[in-house]
Amino acid sequence: MAELPDKAEHFIDWYLEAVEVAGLTDKRYPVKGMNVWTPYGFQARRQLDGLLIRGIEASGSRPVEFPTLIPQTEFQKEKEHVKGFDAQVYWVTKGGETDLDIPLVLRPTSETAMYPIFALWIRSHKDLPFNVYQIVNTFRYETKTTRPFFRIREIHFFEEHTCQLTDEAAAARCQENLATFQGIAEALALPYVASRRPDWDKFPGAYYSIALDLPVGGARTLQVGTIHHYRENFSRPYEIRYEDLAGELRYVHQTTFGLSERLLGATVAFHGDRKGVVFPSSIAPYQVVIVPIVSQNSGPISTDAARTLADRLRAAGVRVYVDDSEERPGAKYYLWESRGVPLRLEIGPREAAEGTVTAVNRLGQKQRIGPGKLEDGIRQALVEYDQALAAQARESFQKAFSVAHRLEELQDSTTVRIVSWCGNEACGHQIEQAIDGAVLGTPEGPLPIDPGSPAECIACGKREATRWVLAGRPL
RNA sequence: GGGUCUGUGGGGUAGCUUGGUCCAUCCUUCGGGGUUCGGGACUCCGAGACGCCAGUUCAAAUCUGGCCAGACCCA
Numbered sequence: 001m002a003e004l005p006d007k008a009e010h011f012i013d014w015y016l017e018a019v020e021v022a023g024l025t026d027k028r029y030p031v032k033g034m035n036v037w038t039p040y041g042f043q044a045r046r047q048l049d050g051l052l053i054r055g056i057e058a059s060g061s062r063p064v065e066f067p068t069l070i071p072q073t074e075f076q077k078e079k080e081h082v083k084g085f086d087a088q089v090y091w092v093t094k095g096g097e098t099d100l101d102i103p104l105v106l107r108p109t110s111e112t113a114m115y116p117i118f119a120l121w122i123r124s125h126k127d128l129p130f131n132v133y134q135i136v137n138t139f140r141y142e143t144k145t146t147r148p149f150f151r152i153r154e155i156h157f158f159e160e161h162t163c164q165l166t167d168e169a170a171a172a173r174c175q176e177n178l179a180t181f182q183g184i185a186e187a188l189a190l191p192y193v194a195s196r197r198p199d200w201d202k203f204p205g206a207y208y209s210i211a212l213d214l215p216v217g218g219a220r221t222l223q224v225g226t227i228h229h230y231r232e233n234f235s236r237p238y239e240i241r242y243e244d245l246a247g248e249l250r251y252v253h254q255t256t257f258g259l260s261e262r263l264l265g266a267t268v269a270f271h272g273d274r275k276g277v278v279f280p281s282s283i284a285p286y287q288v289v290i291v292p293i294v295s296q297n298s299g300p301i302s303t304d305a306a307r308t309l310a311d312r313l314r315a316a317g318v319r320v321y322v323d324d325s326e327e328r329p330g331a332k333y334y335l336w337e338s339r340g341v342p343l344r345l346e347i348g349p350r351e352a353a354e355g356t357v358t359a360v361n362r363l364g365q366k367q368r369i370g371p372g373k374l375e376d377g378i379r380q381a382l383v384e385y386d387q388a389l390a391a392q393a394r395e396s397f398q399k400a401f402s403v404a405h406r407l408e409e410l411q412d413s414t415t416v417r418i419v420s421w422c423g424n425e426a427c428g429h430q431i432e433q434a435i436d437g438a439v440l441g442t443p444e445g446p447l448p449i450d451p452g453s454p455a456e457c458i459a460c461g462k463r464e465a466t467r468w469v470l471a472g473r474p475l
Numbered sequence: 476g477g478g479u480c481u482g483u484g485g486g487g488u489a490g491c492u493u494g495g496u497c498c499a500u501c502c503u504u505c506g507g508g509g510u511u512c513g514g515g516a517c518u519c520c521g522a523g524a525c526g527c528c529a530g531u532u533c534a535a536a537u538c539u540g541g542c543c544a545g546a547c548c549c550a
Contacts, residue, residue, distance in 0.1 A: 020486085028485080032545075145546070293513055330514030348513055358513090 004274055011217050012147070015269055019148045022277040022339045024268075033146035033153030040339065041264075043285035045156060048264055049135055051187050051282060052158050055180045056257075061131040061160050066113045068136070069104040075112045077237040084204020085109070088140040106139040111205070111256070114161055115238035122163055122252060125242050129169065130252075133160035149265025150222065150475055158259040163240060163252035170229050170253035174210060177227045177257040178444065181212060184259075187282040188267050189390040190214060191397035192224065193448060195441035195470055198428050203256075207231040213440055213472070215400035216269045219413040221440060221472035224266045230254040268340075270396075271389065277340030278362050280389055281382045286321040288313060288378065289336045290357075293329050293348035305352040309345070309374060316375045318382075337362065342385050343378065345369075361385040363392065401470075403451045407458055410434040416472040418447060420454040423467065427459035437473030 004021070005013040019025060024041035037045060053063075069092060076082050090106040093099060107113055114132075122130055138157040146152050160177070164170040178194055185192055192214050202209035203226060212225040235241070235251040244250050264283075271278035281287045292306035306322050313320045321341075323332050329346070336344055346358040355371035359381050365388065369377035404410050404417040413435055421427060421439070428439045447468055454466040 030544090291513095295512060326512090328512050328514085328516060330512090331516085332514090334515050346513070350513090 004276060007272065007274065008217060011220065011269075015265075015272075016147070018268060018272050018276045018338075019265075022268075024264075024277070025148050027148060031153070033142050033151070035148055035152065040285050044264060044279065044283050045261060047283035047285070048261075049158075051184055052135065052259060055184050056133050056158075056160055059131075059176050059180045060129075061133045061162075063134060064114075064132040065134050065136060066107075066110055066117070068107055070107055070110075070113045072103045072105065074116055075105050077112065078205050078234055080233070081111065081205035085140075088142070090139050090141055107136075108138055108140045109157070109258070110134065110136070110138070110159055111161070111234055115234055115240060118161075118163060118252075119238050119240045122240055122242055125165060125244050128163055128165050128242060128252065129173065130163040131160065131173070132162070133158065133257075135159075147265075147475075149261050149268070152261075156261040160255075160257040162255045162257075163235070164255065165242075165244075165250075165253070167231060167253050170231070170255050173255045174227045174229055174257075177255070178210070180257075181225060181227075181259075184263075185212075186390075187280065188263065189280045189386060189393045190224075190263075190266060190270055191393055191448075193440070193470060194227075194444040196444060197441045198425070198439050198469075200425060200428070201438065201441075203228045205230060205233050207233060210444055211441065213470070213474075214266050214270055215397065215416045215472070216266070216475065217400075219416055219435060219437060219471075219473045220475055221416055221437075222262065222266050222269060222475050224262045225257070225259040228256045228258075230256070270393065272340075275334070276338030278389070279340035279342060281342045281386050284319065284340060284342050286319050286336075286341050287382060288318055288320040288343045288345060289332075289341045290320065290322045290345045290347060291329055291332045291336075292322070292324055293346060295349070298349040301352045302347050302349055306345075306347045309347070309357065312375060313378065316379070318375075318378065333360075343381055345378070361388075363388050397448060401448045403449075404471075405455065405458065407431070407434040410471065411436075413472075416440075416470055418449070418451050418468050419458040419471055420456060420466045421469045422457035422460060422462045423465055424457070424460065424462075427457055430459040431469075431471050435471045435473065437471060440470040440472055440474075442467055442469050 004017050007014040023038050024044065025035040026038055027035050029036050085108045089108050092104040092106065135158045138155045140153060140155065142151055142153050144151065162173050164173055192212050194210055194212050197209045197211050206228040208229050210227040211223050213221045213223050216222045231253055232251040234254055240252045241249045242252060267279065267283065268277050290306040290310055292302035294302050303324050306324065310320045310322045333344065340362065342362050344360045351357050357369050357374065358366065359369050359378065360366045361381065363385065367381065369381065400415055401418055402415040404419050407430065410417055411434060417435060419431060421431065432438050451468060454468050456463045457466050
């Protein structure tokens, strides 16, 4: 079997093949952009969902689930929103043989499904803050090339929707979401930047949008999530009001927080290497794979030891798989490396006799564990692996940004760029044209590297009111 | 929206220009047998494809048209 394409030179080819080889999805389903989740891929997704659920519930959100179909009449209530999504929605126009009076859209996102009901649920200031989330599939009719996890038509989507008393409370919720995301990103060992999108690129209907982007090589970026402040943009058309202390009816201020299976794609894209996928132990379908090494005259002692150890690890809460297939050990090593398993344990006749294991993590670090206290030693090895992965990620993150001072420099960017900008939209578009990408926006919080004070606008040369913005090429 | 190109077993490909030598090549995959087993094993047997519909022709994977699916470039 050949090596994967070069990740730096041919990123997309590398990515597609890494996903393919790892067996995360089956792309042969006969609808473009709708992939089948394999058992292996589904397990990764479920682990990821678990992370999201724990994170968002810790921040005071409760689960709900709204229907998949939205009546056209509800869908069209917020003008900007409709404009933003109209070209991308799937319509259900028939029920059996009957044409529907009111066509239904397959949700591309759930604002318009939820908010008419929020209007019924929310009466009083005592109902606020109101924070709910759901993890459901959404549908967008992508016309461009689709890519597993990145650009698809049926999206496994996480969305939190909240209603707050005031503008400030809504802004505060956005900050809480940022903190929640930081925890999620840490569990995935993914560094990222949060930046406020320029107005021309915010979510349709939003007051502002904070996007979460990862550098994924060269100037390429991948948006893995968004946090939006809607102000009253939706509560007015949907009439979500509460009665305040004085008995006045007021519109709620809303926020949303959206994440998707792109996070899984980002994990693959960011950590993966020439051997394939590299999973952090938090979402690895198998955290440990045990490869018993048998030879003709050693009998079943390696396999027995492997099974016994697997039982003990399972009891200790570790996700473990014993590969006792007929393949040769080397073939198994390559297989499980391509699938991203954090830790491989080899048990041959010698280890079996000693009560030890040889442990090799996905970053290639090798050690002998045992005898005695194998569970602790293996747990520790996983912790060290995650730390090493995070350290490696931080290092490549630092190298993923550089400052540009002139528009001409942007053309052959090999990193995401940091440029000084006056805030003028025309200048913004010049930057986008120069880099053949997008202005990602103004970072929330510190920049990945410190470029000092903003200089004159890279496009028009003005000095006043400039700020640093990130520019890259979104995938 | 405008243009260019592509469609061959489960995956990846050769063949197409110049129709016949193709009941279709090679790698991989899959089922079975044997020898193996500490970094992608070898060997034997077997399975599996010309996107769809028409047309031209003695003869179509190959030429023509339509359709469907997909990719890329430009706005």
